[in-house]
Amino acid sequence: MPPDVCTLPASLRHVHVTEVGPRDGLQNEPVTLPTADKVALVRSLVDAGVREFELTSFVSPRAVPALADAAELVAEVRRIEGLHLSALVPNERGAERALAAGVDSVVLFVSASESHNAKNVNRSVADSLAGFERIARSLEGSDVALRGAIATSFGCPFEGEVSVAAVGRIAQHFADLGARYVSLGDTTGMATPPLVTERIEHLRQVAPTVSPTLHFHNTRGLGLVNVLQGLMLGVDRYESAIGGLGGCPFAPGASGNIASEDLIYLLDELGLETGIELEGMIEAARLAARLMGRELPAQVSKAGPRLATHDADRTLAARG
């Protein structure tokens, strides 16, 4: 009998979940939601206990029409008290707009692989990093925090493997700019438990001042598997999208982000605190599906909570 190797670290009690549905969830969807619908979805999530949102991206409205209402959305959601709102910014102009709109954090993003960064922002990784210096300076004197996000942290759809050193160097750069939180994005669902372990252990060595955030996609079905691995390593910050919104342009029909309500279900069952109620998240997921006009890939919203029992006389029995 093997030793009981797989308990969560005793120090892990509370897990921070950032909702990225309004940003990463919506930017790849074919439907563009009206701002009022986005606000309704955010309110539903707030009712469930969500307090941290990656709400939008201050990119070119032409490049990402689904997020063209960035400033208006921040202004609307800002009226709800007690939230931490972050937004992606690609450049100084975006940072100015985000500051003016009233976000709490700006997220600077770059890919760990050259070809993905070129496709995404038409720049080399080095040029992206150089640009971050100017954005960081523009934040000086404001209350707005700087966060980092590293896309293709676990693999690149164009290049394949991404070295852990490349991810570490970018994380160090973000640490030097004063970022406390750096998110490792699993952009096209290439993360696996061994890669999670390797990357987290490396980051703790080369960028010890940074708290890593894990951002998985369920493209190949391992999203929550990688969360369990992250939890066992003591990582306490995750990003997810309600209903599993989003998708991958290279995998039609495959899942997008890990679903927030499925994540909350897992964390609940592991005895971890999030401040977020599963029942409310299921309601929010059902609202998201109605707003998007399609079935979303998440599971708990379809199956219901674990102990929601059925009437034995009114249902067919399952075998297996």
Next chain:
Amino acid sequence: MPPDVCTLPASLRHVHVTEVGPRDGLQNEPVTLPTADKVALVRSLVDAGVREFELTSFVSPRAVPALADAAELVAEVRRIEGLHLSALVPNERGAERALAAGVDSVVLFVSASESHNAKNVNRSVADSLAGFERIARSLEGSDVALRGAIATSFGCPFEGEVSVAAVGRIAQHFADLGARYVSLGDTTGMATPPLVTERIEHLRQVAPTVSPTLHFHNTRGLGLVNVLQGLMLGVDRYESAIGGLGGCPFAPGASGNIASEDLIYLLDELGLETGIELEGMIEAARLAARLMGRELPAQVSKAGPRLATHDADRTLAARG
């Protein structure tokens, strides 16, 4: 920094995967596949390296019309060499039919919860166990092995929680009947990592001669998460269905069994041997979807293998 608590046991190298698609996958599907289609699916799985099948169930054809061809299917698949074929049997009559058809193992099944057993086989758990004695005696003198399967091992859709003691008692009973393998069925997707740990540790205490097999459904999105937990506990036997075939009568739209190809992907990435090739499994999953005439819930068959790269100039870039 927490200690590196989450490595797989060093003794775990090879994992046995039993394909249950033709049985558990098909019995709840609205479409009844012709025998020739089932054989084609099995051949595709054999081409990928699958050698163990839970092929069918010798239940009443009226109760489960989708499996009415049990004897014919076993006879057809028996012509492929080198396979281990098992089939569920509900009673002595079923055992006789399974023996005559030429299976390698018969699987006796009972639910750990009274109400599910009543709904499933119209009998108390005690009556099911008593019946097993007669079936076991009828196998004496044959080469056919006896296996056990415990439905609702992690929770019951009618009663809620199922005690670990109830599962342990049934496993002991199977051990007394000479079963070497006992499968814990997560019939409606209620398993969680802590329950997996609790049940496996208990079984090792009360039924140490038995090798537990884990049979998860992905109804609430945790199927592969529970596999990772099982692997960390050293469990080396899993059951899965190609494409994630199957479903749960209480959760329309929710996933069924864990998908065999997604399981193989996970095991590959963890460095575990199965003798099964992912590429061949993806082909089998696509065949399964064509035969069923619907999209199946599995992921890897849609996204493709992890390192299948895309042409950067021909595809849209993803962010996040």
